[in-house]
Amino acid sequence: MTITTYTVTGMTCGHCVTSVKEEVGEVPGVTGVDVDLATGLMSVHSENPIDTAQITAAVAEAGYDVVTPS
């Protein structure tokens, strides 16, 4: 199993968390999504690694941004 952690910005409340979890949960291969509102940390569970671009796109679809590690 793979767990990949991202930082999502722009979430302000539990509704935002729900939106992100729904969109990312729909990415093929994703088996689970945990999001912490306070820190913005999102853990994506999957059987095999998933292209970061797909996760980033799903977060954007929900209306938020993934911080790209610099």
Add this chain to the structure above:
Amino acid sequence: MTITTYTVTGMTCGHCVTSVKEEVGEVPGVTGVDVDLATGLMSVHSENPIDTAQITAAVAEAGYDVVTPS
């Protein structure tokens, strides 16, 4: 037609606005609800005046508070 204005606190994003509009819109007699996120101002439209307690309860159901004029 009656338009009554309230101030709602605790809303942080558009999802919150949607939740408030949905709950208040379900109060019997309400014909329309406008909510401004930035100011918290909510205008409730109805044919006849509606008990404030019903509106306050609907806002609370959504998870927010109505400021009671002091």
